[in-house]
Amino acid sequence: MAKKKKEDLPPPSAEWMATFSDLMNLLFCFFVLLFSMSTVDAQKFELIAASFSSTFSIFSGGATAIGDGMLISNGVSQLHELDQYINSIGKAAENSEVSDALDEMQKKIEEEQLKESEKLAERIEEAINENQLDNEIDIEFTSQYVQLTLKGSILFDSGRAELKQEALSTVDKIGLILERYATSTIEIEGHTDNVPIHNSQFASNDELSSFRALSMFEYLVDHTALSPAKIKHSGRGEYVPIADNSTQEGRAKNRRIEIKIYNSLSGE
Secondary structure (H helix, E strand, C coil), X not given: CCCCCCCCCCCCCCHHHHHHHHHHHHHHHHHHHHHHHHCCCHHHHHHHHHHHHHHHCCCCCCCCCCCCCCCCCCCCHHHHHHHHHHHHHHHHHHHHHHHHHHHHHHHHHHHHHHHHHHHHHHHHHHHHHHCCCCCCEEEEECCXXXXXXXXXXXXXXXXXXXXXXXXXXXXXXHHHHHHHHCCCCEEEEEECCCCCCCXXXXXXXXXXXXXXXXXXXXXXXXXXXXXXXXXXXXECCCCCCCCCCCCHHHHHHHCEEEXXXXXXXXXX
16 A cells, blocks of 8 residues: 655744734833823822812812822822721711701791790780889890890999889889790899999998899899799999999999890790
């Protein structure tokens, strides 16, 4: 049997080398791209971030750019700090919302307190007019209390702390009004002018104002059904003037007794 002639093999081909070369080029480009994406020009980035901050005010957490403060590192470690930064922004916004809500609530409370004081002032003013005390008592109110102001000359002789006999009927009428309308704390304050006093009884205006407030307190406790626990008294001396102490008229206004009747919403 004749032997078949062995066919000649084709010469080795170099086509796979071209494919391999293309693959290496693609891989090289891919890694260069990854490297370029992981590297940030900090100076350019800060300029861009600062531009956004000034234009859109997006960095409201305290920094003018992401490059400032905590967000200063590159790479994966920055992600954790970015999370902290975002959380701090969220907490700041949340705190701001809570603060706004509390402010709004406080505003509504004060409005209700002011309405309560206004109603109380109207009732007391009506009683003052009925008792013909409108020429002797000034009335005003705040969100906390209604204030009755009596001239010191009506109640006391100059330099003395005892209630004048002719003033007792006025104080009795005031006591009836307090019994009827005072449901919370009553505060009695004595005030003087700034003329220095020094006599056998009082060494200063502070002492005089304190003893005048005390005299008013003791009389009301002795002649009304008001509880002493509800009444506070203090002397303020010359330190809270309501008029100019350089004139005789102003000093007369500053010598006074103030009775503050706190409303039911004041917490007093």
